[in-house]
Amino acid sequence: MEFNQPLYDYVVSAAKSFEQSLDLRPVTPSAETEKTLDYFREPLPVQGSTPLDVIKMLNEVGEPGVVSSRGGRYYGFVTGAALPVSVAANWLAASWDQNAGPYVLSPTAAVVEEVAGDWVLELLDLPRDSGFGFVTGATMASFTALSTARLSLYKKSGYDLKADGIRNAPKIRFIMSEEIHPTIIIGLQYMGYGKNELEFVPADDQGRMIAEKMPMLDDMSIVICQAGNVNSGSFDPFDAICAKAKEAGSWVHVDGAFGGWIRASKTRSHLAKGMEHADSWSVDCHKWLNIPHDSAIAIVRNRRAMLETFGVVAPYLVTGEKRDPDHYTPELSRRARGIEVWAALKHLGREGMGDLLDRCCNHAQKFADGLSKMGFKVLNDVVINQVVVTMDDESKLDNFISRVQQSGKTWFGPTNWHGRKGFRISVSSYVTTDEDVEIALTAIRKALN
Numbered sequence: 001m002e003f004n005q006p007l008y009d010y011v012v013s014a015a016k017s018f019e020q021s022l023d024l025r026p027v028t029p030s031a032e033t034e035k036t037l038d039y040f041r042e043p044l045p046v047q048g049s050t051p052l053d054v055i056k057m058l059n060e061v062g063e064p065g066v067v068s069s070r071g072g073r074y075y076g077f078v079t080g081a082a083l084p085v086s087v088a089a090n091w092l093a094a095s096w097d098q099n100a101g102p103y104v105l106s107p108t109a110a111v112v113e114e115v116a117g118d119w120v121l122e123l124l125d126l127p128r129d130s131g132f133g134f135v136t137g138a139t140m141a142s143f144t145a146l147s148t149a150r151l152s153l154y155k156k157s158g159y160d161l162k163a164d165g166i167r168n169a170p171k172i173r174f175i176m177s178e179e180i181h182p183t184i185i186i187g188l189q190y191m192g193y194g195k196n197e198l199e200f201v202p203a204d205d206q207g208r209m210i211a212e213k214m215p216m217l218d219d220m221s222i223v224i225c226q227a228g229n230v231n232s233g234s235f236d237p238f239d240a241i242c243a244k245a246k247e248a249g250s251w252v253h254v255d256g257a258f259g260g261w262i263r264a265s266k267t268r269s270h271l272a273k274g275m276e277h278a279d280s281w282s283v284d285c286h287k288w289l290n291i292p293h294d295s296a297i298a299i300v301r302n303r304r305a306m307l308e309t310f311g312v313v314a315p316y317l318v319t320g321e322k323r324d325p326d327h328y329t330p331e332l333s334r335r336a337r338g339i340e341v342w343a344a345l346k347h348l349g350r351e352g353m354g355d356l357l358d359r360c361c362n363h364a365q366k367f368a369d370g371l372s373k374m375g376f377k378v379l380n381d382v383v384i385n386q387v388v389v390t391m392d393d394e395s396k397l398d399n400f401i402s403r404v405q406q407s408g409k410t411w412f413g414p415t416n417w418h419g420r421k422g423f424r425i426s427v428s429s430y431v432t433t434d435e436d437v438e439i440a441l442t443a444i445r446k447a448l449n
């Protein structure tokens with residue numbers, strides 16, 4: 001096999017120019033730039049092109065339409081910026097083209113993922129013998145954990161879900177706060193539950209579930225909490241919820257998509273106190289761990305329950321003593337996404353990860369202070385990296401937000417928070433500096449005039 005040196009040289013040089021342009025280029029492409037993407041809309045080619053021509057076209061036509069979420073001034077959704085070490089790990093792993101299914105298909109993928117998963121358990125101080133599976137995002141991580149929870153409760157009750165199916169099964173109850181992330185509801189819908197079957201608990205002004213308002217629980221109940229509300233960043237009261245759930249024999253799942261990582265912060269880990277009492281957790285790695293999309297981890301206290309849910313058995317699937325990664329995820333074949341998690345944690349270490357989290361939180365506080373001084377109203381207690389903001393005259397918000405977005409200096413999006421229209425700023429990138437915050441605040445000030 002011939003090594004295509006010019007192809008890979010080109011990619012390295014294109015990636016270098018892209019990274020070097022991040023501070024200077026508009027944070028999001030203009031509508032004009034987006035139009036050039038129409039060049040991609042050609043008929044399926046009859047004749048192929050050389051790899052170098054393909055990649056040149058991808059870069060020349062595609063790069064101008066890229067959102068600079070890898071830079072320091074993108075505050076939309078909850079978006080991390082891939083650490084260089086994780087990009088390099090991603091490239092090398094792609095070059096290895098490993099299937100992280102059965103151990104025999106890639107001992108390296110299996111071992112590196114196992115180490116990465118163990119490190120995450122240690123970093124987040126979760127039970128060290130938990131099972132974990134590397135999936136695409138928090139949506140799938142919660143789906144994975146909740147599928148495991150369901151099978152586990154049925155097994156305990158003596159019902160064989162795998163053999164007898166969901167149609168004749170006894171009812172399982174799903175209890176969550178009215179502030180739950182919509183992807184939990186979607187995940188449950190994939191599992192066959194309608195929204196009207198779910199039980200919603202009122203939340204307080206910060207979006208935290210009010211534990212006292214939970215319905216009576218039982219041993220066929222699954223309670224879903226959240227570590228990090230997507231708007232306010234708040235945390236459900238895990239100690240109180242888990243105590244009630246344990247007493248009733250219920251399962252507790254924590255959606256810690258981004259907020260779960262706060263357990264690695266030296267200054268704010270107390271916010272997620274009690275999370276360790278749950279039965280399962282989900283964390284997104286492409287958010288606050290700052291690695292490339294798509295990457296998340298489903299963690300389940302009872303490792304065997306994951307094996308029972310996802311272990312695929314077939315005569316041709318060789319298994320042995322070693323950990324088979326596919327026994328912990330809904331997929332059989334997949335890329336070795338744990339390699340980037342390992343690379344990021346090896347690079348950052350516990351200290352580096354803690355600093356990364358604290359820097360983001362401190363920047364969020366700077367935004368809150370700067371915006372308050374400008375006359376905006378901050379609607380949430382800024383406990384981590386999330387700021388929810390509004391202005392006196394809400395009718396001016398849409399225009400204001402789009403002026404900021406069009407400035408190209410920074411980007412954040414709208415939201416609704418307890419009946420008020422506003423916008424939300426999420427500082428999730430390791431790259432963001434004090435100077436970035438200042439540039440963004442200046443752009444905001446200009447957009448007001």
Ligand SMILES: Cc1ncc(COP(=O)(O)O)c(C=O)c1O
Pocket residue numbers: 077078136137138139140181183226228229230255256257258284296
């Ligand atoms: C609390 C929470 N849960 C779940 C998700 C969904 O994550 P993903 O897009 O990685 O599936 C998000 C995304 O922002 C989130 O904030």
